[in-house]
Structures are given as structure tokens and as C-alpha cells.
Amino acid sequence: MNTITVANSKPLDPLDETTSLETAATSRALGPDLLRAVAILLVMLVHLPAEATPLPLAGIQPYGWIGVDIFFVLSGYLIGNQLMAEAARRNAIDFKTFYMRRAFRILPAFLLVLAVYTLVPSLRDAPTMQSFWRFLTFTVNFGLDPRLGGAFTEAWSLSVEEHFYLLLPLLVVLLKRRATMVSVALLVATIVIAGMGLRLALWQSQVGPLVEIQAYREALAVYLRDIYYPTYNRLDGLTFGVVLAAIRLFKPLLWARYMPPYIALGIGGVAVTAALVIFSVRGPFAETSLPLVFQPLLGAVVGFPLLSAGTALILGALLDLQRKIGRWHLPAISGIATLSYSLYLTHKGIYHIDQMVFGRDNLQGLSGFIIYLATCFLAAATLWFLVERNFLILRDYLVPRKRRAEET
Numbered sequence: 544m545n546t547i548t549v550a551n552s553k554p555l556d557p558l559d560e561t562t563s564l565e566t567a568a569t570s571r572a573l574g575p576d577l578l579r580a581v582a583i584l585l586v587m588l589v590h591l592p593a594e595a596t597p598l599p600l601a602g603i604q605p606y607g608w609i610g611v612d613i614f615f616v617l618s619g620y621l622i623g624n625q626l627m628a629e630a631a632r633r634n635a636i637d638f639k640t641f642y643m644r645r646a647f648r649i650l651p652a653f654l655l656v657l658a659v660y661t662l663v664p665s666l667r668d669a670p671t672m673q674s675f676w677r678f679l680t681f682t683v684n685f686g687l688d689p690r691l692g693g694a695f696t697e698a699w700s701l702s703v704e705e706h707f708y709l710l711l712p713l714l715v716v717l718l719k720r721r722a723t724m725v726s727v728a729l730l731v732a733t734i735v736i737a738g739m740g741l742r743l744a745l746w747q748s749q750v751g752p753l754v755e756i757q758a759y760r761e762a763l764a765v766y767l768r769d770i771y772y773p774t775y776n777r778l779d780g781l782t783f784g785v786v787l788a789a790i791r792l793f794k795p796l797l798w799a800r801y802m803p804p805y806i807a808l809g810i811g812g813v814a815v816t817a818a819l820v821i822f823s824v825r826g827p828f829a830e831t832s833l834p835l836v837f838q839p840l841l842g843a844v845v846g847f848p849l850l851s852a853g854t855a856l857i858l859g860a861l862l863d864l865q866r867k868i869g870r871w872h873l874p875a876i877s878g879i880a881t882l883s884y885s886l887y888l889t890h891k892g893i894y895h896i897d898q899m900v901f902g903r904d905n906l907q908g909l910s911g912f913i914i915y916l917a918t919c920f921l922a923a924a925t926l927w928f929l930v931e932r933n934f935l936i937l938r939d940y941l942v943p944r945k946r947r948a949e950e951t
Contacts, residue, residue: 573868574861575620576880578613578854583883585610586697587890587919589836595894597909605835606819609850611700612780616854618704619784626715627792634719636712640942645708647938649884652930653701656888660695665899668891669693681705684772690764697891699772706774707781727789734782735848742776743844745769751840754827763837770843771836779848783855791859798859808860814853821846885923885931893919 588600589607596604630636657678660667672694677683684699718727749769753762770776790798802810825831826839838846861868879886897906897918906914 572862572865573871573873573876574865575617575858576877577861577873578858579617579883580876580879582610582613582617583879583886585613586887587916590697590891591894591912591915594907595911595915597912600912606822608834608836609819609822612847612850613854614700615703615777615780616784616787616851616858618707619781619786620788620855620858621784622708622711623715623785623788624792626712627789630715630719631792636716638712641712642708643942644938647934647942649701649705651934652885652888652926653698655926655930656892657695657698660892666892666896667694668895669696684774686768687772688764688768695891697887700777703774703777703781711785731782731786734778738776738778739844739848742770742847743840745776746840746843759828759831759833763833766837766843777847779851780854783848783851784858787855787859791862799863802856802859804860804863807856807863811853811856811860814849814856816853818846818850818853821849882920882923882927885926886919889922889926890919893922 585603585607587607588596588604589610591604593601593604626636626641657675660672661675664672669692671692673683673687673692673696678695678698681702683696684702687696687699689696718730746766750762750766753759753765822835822838822842824839824841826841828837828839894906894915897915901911901914905911
């Protein structure tokens with residue numbers, strides 16, 4: 544692995560972080576941005592009550608939680624691509640630059656939203672909230688019981704991402720020295736199979752007994768706490784994203800030969816469809832009103848890796864088709880992708896504020912949905928312009944572009 548050169552001297556960064564919405568609409572790769580836009584819209588949709596969801600979207604709303612898994616695949620690809628390309632060219636990784644880049648990207652907007660929730664409890668999307676230090680240390684996803692604190696729980700996925708940022712650079716450095724295709728394949732298989740085995744064991748030991756006595760609400764809380772939120776159970780998407788980056792960087796001819804874009808798109812589509820079918824099989828929950836995110840044993844064990852693998856294949860196909868789909872002029876897609884992080888941080892709180900301002904009864908149906916979208920995008924654009932954008936500019940000043948260019 545360490546003797547193979549990188550495929551492209553200056554590969555396209557599909558998730559380029561720009562400081563202008565207008566620039567973002569013209570300079571980013573449309574395919575990955577399309578996935579990112581779909582992901583954030585799904586997440587925004589799933590957090591709406593059923594009565595506030597327009598009828599045409601009612602069938603999609605229960606599946607909106609898979610947007611987080613799409614984000615994980617995108618992050619795995621982006622960060623994996625950056626780190627492995629740098630390691631291949633420089634035979635080392637600039638840890639300081641990498642962590643500064645991530646800190647300037649993630650922390651400012653996150654800390655501002657966290658401060659608002661902490662200092663102004665009336666703006667929280669739920670009455671109770673986990674301890675401030677757990678958000679600050681990105682450990683909120685461990686032992687996160689929705690019965691004890693429900694505000695800003697979407698931060699669980701940011702914790703998973705932060706743990707990934709901490710571990711992957713070290714892993715890349717270690718693998719750079721002694722990695723072979725066989726050892727990497729074994730490592731990937733171990734991560735995926737171990738995750739499946741762990742979810743199987745936890746479901747059977749922690750969730751299953753509660754389901755048997757029909758204590759469904761308690762079972763849901765335990766499922767989220769012990770299976771859905773913890774980092775060690777949610778590595779599938781990140782892993783398959785990194786694998787995609789590794790294959791495209793180090794084995795481009797192999798990828799091109801066996802996974803041309805339309806083949807990858809077809810197989811990926813079949814895999815994602817199969818995952819959605821598995822998620823739809825409710826088993827013991829068939830006669831309940833439990834949310835679809837609460838998966839029976841089969842979905843919890845098999846669904847996540849199947850969905851992640853399919854999404855990674857679709858992402859790879861879209862990257863290969865960039866020259867074709869890049870001709871499409873869809874600035875709204877890139878605009879949504881640019882605002883996706885701010886949207887993720889604020890959408891639940893904004894819906895709570897909408898309820899306070901307009902009243903819950905006035906937020907039903909299409910008109911209420913339009914109000915929700917308008918206020919969410921207004922808040923996200925404000926957060927992006929005032930915070931994200933300025934800290935990206937500051938990052939560019941503190942981290943010279945000639946050093947950043949080595950990462951992309």
C-alpha cells in the first residue's frame with residue numbers, strides 16, 4: 544500500500560469548504576453535494592412530528608434517520624482521502640494542521656449553539672439536557688438515555704465524528720508503514736463483523752428481554768443508549784467511506800475495471816434498497832407506533848453495513864460521473880450542502896422556536912412545513928455567514944493555503 548502512488552496529482556475535493564455561498568454553488572462537486580443535501584433534508588424531516596409532515600413526504604419521514612449514515616460515509620471518504628493522500632505524498636501526516644483544520648471547521652458553530660442552549664433553556668428543543676461537560680468533551684453519545692435528557696441529542700453524531708478524527712490519522716500512520724491489501728481487508732472485515740456481532744449481543748441481552756415483556760418504550764430507550772448512539776456500534780459508514788477513498792487513491796485501475804460508474808450505481812442502489820426493505824420489516828414492532836429508527840434484530844445487525852456499503856458505492860459512482868453531472872447547473876444543491884452543518888445544529892431548536900412563535904396548530908401540513916424550512920434556512924444562513932464563514936477565513940489565515948493544498 545505504501546509503494547503505490549496517488550492516482551491524481553490534484554484530486555477534486557468533493558466537500559470543499561468555501562467562504563462564499565456563491566462560490567460554493569459553482570466550485571463544489573455536484574454528486575457528493577447531492578448526497579449531502581439529501582442527508583440533511585432527511586434528518587430535518589425525521590425530526591418533524593407526523594402531523595407537521597406534508598402528506599407527499601409522509602412515507603419518507605420515518606426513514607429520515609438514515610441521513611446520518613449518509614453523512615458518516617461522506618465524512619469517511621473526505622477525511623480518509625485527505626489523510627491517505629497526504630501520507631502517500633509526504634510519507635507523513637501533519638497532525639497539527641489536520642486538527643487545526645477540523646477544530647476551525649467544527650467547534651465555533653457547535654460551541655455557539657451549545658452556549659445558547661445552556662444559557663437560555665427556553666430555547667431548547669426538550670426540557671432536559673445532558674451535562675454541559677459531556678457535550679464539551681464529545682462523550683455525549685455514551686450512555687445517552689433519551690429518558691434523562693433530550694435536548695440537543697443530535698450532537699451524538701458529532702461525537703462519533705470527533706472520535707473518528709482522533710483515531711484515523713494514527714491508524715493511517717501505522718498502516719502506511721506495514722499495510723498490505725490483505726491486512727487492510729482483514730482490518731475492514733474485523734471492524735464490520737465485530738460491529739455486527741456487538742450489536743447482535745447487545746440487542747439480545749439488553750433490548751430483547753424488554754421486547755419480550757412488551758416494555759417497548761423502555762426497550763427503545765435502551766436500544767438508542769446501548770446500540771444506536773455509541774461510537775463502537777456506528778463505524779460502518781465511516782469505514783466504508785475510508786475504504787472507498789483508499790481504493791480510489793491506491794487502486795484506481797482496479798476500481799475502474801470492476802466498478803465503472805453505472806455498475807457501482809446499480810449495485811449501490813440495490814444494496815441501499817435491500818437495507819431499506821430490511822429496515823421496513825418490523826417484526827415484533829409491527830403492531831406498535833414505535834419510530835422506525837428502533838430496529839428489530841435483523842435491521843440492527845445487518846441493515847447498517849448494507850446501507851453504508853451501498854451509499855459508498857453510489858458516492859464512488861457520482862465521483863466518477865462528475866464530468867457529466869458537473870455540467871448541471873443546480874446551485875441550490877450546493878447551497879444546501881454548504882449550509883448542512885449549520886442546519887444540522889439548529890433545525891430541532893428552530894422547530895421548537897417556531898412552535899413558540901406560530902403555535903403548534905399552525906405548523907401542520909404544507910404551510911407549516913414551508914415555515915419550518917424557511918426559518919431553518921434563515922437561521923442556518925445566519926450562523927454560516929456570522930460564524931462558520933468567518934472562522935474558515937481565520938483558518939485560511941492561520942493555516943497557509945500552501946500547507947492546506949497538500950491535504951486536498
